[in-house]
Amino acid sequence: MRRTEVMIIALAVTGLGCRMGNERPDILVPSEVSCPTCSIVIDSVVTLEGAYLGLGSAIIARDPEGFFYLVDGGDRLLKAYAPDGRFVRQIGRLGAGPGEYERIRRIFVGSDSSIRVLDGMLGRLSTFSRNGDFLGSIRVPIVGNPHGPAVLLEGDVLVATGTPDGGKDAQYSLAAFDLKGDTVQSVNEVVPSKPGNWWLYERLLWARPNGELLVAQVFTFAVDVYRSDLTGKSSFRRVGDLIPSQPPEAAPSDGLFDTPATPQLRMLWEDAQGLVWLGTVVASPLWKPGPSPEQGRRMNQQTLLTLAERPRFDIVIEVLDMEKQRVLARSHLNGPAGTPFGGGYLAKSLQSSKGELGVRISRVSLQPNP
Numbered sequence: 001m002r003r004t005e006v007m008i009i010a011l012a013v014t015g016l017g018c019r020m021g022n023e024r025p026d027i028l029v030p031s032e033v034s035c036p037t038c039s040i041v042i043d044s045v046v047t048l049e050g051a052y053l054g055l056g057s058a059i060i061a062r063d064p065e066g067f068f069y070l071v072d073g074g075d076r077l078l079k080a081y082a083p084d085g086r087f088v089r090q091i092g093r094l095g096a097g098p099g100e101y102e103r104i105r106r107i108f109v110g111s112d113s114s115i116r117v118l119d120g121m122l123g124r125l126s127t128f129s130r131n132g133d134f135l136g137s138i139r140v141p142i143v144g145n146p147h148g149p150a151v152l153l154e155g156d157v158l159v160a161t162g163t164p165d166g167g168k169d170a171q172y173s174l175a176a177f178d179l180k181g182d183t184v185q186s187v188n189e190v191v192p193s194k195p196g197n198w199w200l201y202e203r204l205l206w207a208r209p210n211g212e213l214l215v216a217q218v219f220t221f222a223v224d225v226y227r228s229d230l231t232g233k234s235s236f237r238r239v240g241d242l243i244p245s246q247p248p249e250a251a252p253s254d255g256l257f258d259t260p261a262t263p264q265l266r267m268l269w270e271d272a273q274g275l276v277w278l279g280t281v282v283a284s285p286l287w288k289p290g291p292s293p294e295q296g297r298r299m300n301q302q303t304l305l306t307l308a309e310r311p312r313f314d315i316v317i318e319v320l321d322m323e324k325q326r327v328l329a330r331s332h333l334n335g336p337a338g339t340p341f342g343g344g345y346l347a348k349s350l351q352s353s354k355g356e357l358g359v360r361i362s363r364v365s366l367q368p369n370p
Contacts, residue, residue: 026222029325031240037369040317040331042346042362046085051359053349058339060347060359061107061115063130069115070347070359071104078104078117080132085358091115091132096122099134105160108152118150118160125158125179140177151207154228156180159213161203174203174215176230199252204268214276216268219247223268223276236322238278255312256304257296258289267317267340275328275366276320277344279337286311311335319366329366338362 053060054073061069066083069091078101080088092099105120113130118140126137140158150160156179204216211228221243225233237243248262255261260283267279290307291299299307315337318330338348338360346362 027234027236027322027325029236029238029320029322029327031238031243031327033328033330034321034324034326035328038319038329039367039369040319040329040364041367042333042337042364045345045361045363046083047350048081048085048087048359048361050087050357051079051081052357053339053347053359058341058347059104059107060339060341061109062342062345063109063113063115064111065113067113067130068361069107069109071107073349076103078107078115078128080130085361089132091128092117092126092134098137099126099128101126105147106150116152118158120147138179140179149203149205151205151213153207153213154211157230159205159207159230161201161205200247204265206268206270208270209272214268214270216265216278217247218265219244219252219262221265221278221280236325238318238320238327243280255283255287256308257291257293260287261313267315267337269340269343271344271366273366274322276322277340277364278318278320279340280316280318281313282316284311284314284334287313317364340364 048068048070051070052073053070058073059071063069067088068081068083070079070081071077072079076094078091080091082088092101094100094102096102101117101119102121103119105118108116108118110116114135115128115130116125117128118125123141124137124139127135129135140160148161150158152158158177158179159174160177161174199219202218204214204218206214206216208214212233213226213230214223215226216223220237222235222237224235227233244263252262252264253259261281263283264281265278266281267277269277271277288310290296290310296304296307311334314335315333316330317333317337319328320326321328336348338346340346344364346364348360348362350358350360352358
């Protein structure tokens with residue numbers, strides 16, 4: 001596919017921020033909580049029976065009727081669960097043929113309950129019906145991180161992090177694809193990739209109900225807002241003692257070995273009221289140094305799993321009113337809260353005393369105190 005065939009959607013990421021234009025200056029959101037009568041509440045909704053998220057990125061979605069779609073962390077298959085948590089069916093299978101996938105990167109559920117899966121290995125977007133029937137696929141030529149974030153905007157525009165092509169001159173970009181055209185191609189590369197600083201290019205993405213796009217920088221907490229045509233609208237940044245002013249100079253830590261967890265943004269979503277939610281990883285006060293990474297390479301899998309289960313990091317969840325530029329409420333949770341999806345749901349693996357696996361689904365909401 002020649003580059004002259006490319007239909008470019010204007011969305012480019014620089015090394016430390018997005019090109020937003022000069023319409024509005026950056027909005028600084030102070031750290032103080034402005035609604036002392038508000039509380040962040042997490043309520044358990046249902047447990048998906050026999051489901052397993054795995055140790056990597058959890059891929060999960062929910063349709064308008066309450067059905068859940070989960071990529072099993074064990075066999076990598078897409079599975080459907082009823083609103084009451086019962087397993088319903090497997091959708092598709094592993095492979096490279098029609099109705100097959102190698103590694104699902106994201107699940108998108110349409111208003112008609114159709115299921116679209118982005119394959120991070122095969123570079124294509126496949127569509128299934130709720131009943132599991134294969135409806136077709138389209139090529140999306142992105143390479144790089146098969147687990148990276150991606151969103152599907154109104155008008156069938158896919159936005160994803162990744163590199164348009166491989167090779168020694170590969171560059172990172174935030175790429176947009178027009179899925180309605182005869183050709184599908186990413187925007188030109190804009191950020192040179194340098195060995196050993198991959199964390200500079202991490203982003204969180206969220207498609208807003210009004211067609212706009214939120215793009216968050218993981219280590220500086222700047223959130224850029226794009227209009228539905230992907231032109232820059234505004235940018236806001238959280239400020240406070242939790243937020244670093246610059247990205248780390250060395251590779252960030254997850255607290256597994258001998259260095260505490262590096263503060264970073266790991267959750268971003270918007271609720272039905274237009275409030276923006278952020279989830280920040282911070283080092284647990286109970287964290288104790290483990291072995292060095294070099295020693296960890298010689299450990300077996302079971303020892304590493306035991307090491308990972310010790311207190312390593314906490315999550316600070318905040319809800320922001322972007323229009324009034326303020327933090328409404330904040331909650332500090334001991335340990336990981338789960339993977340956010342669907343605008344306020346969290347998914348977290350669990351294991352019963354009998355060894356039975358499951359995934360607990362919870363709902364996060366902002367409620368006034370009595």
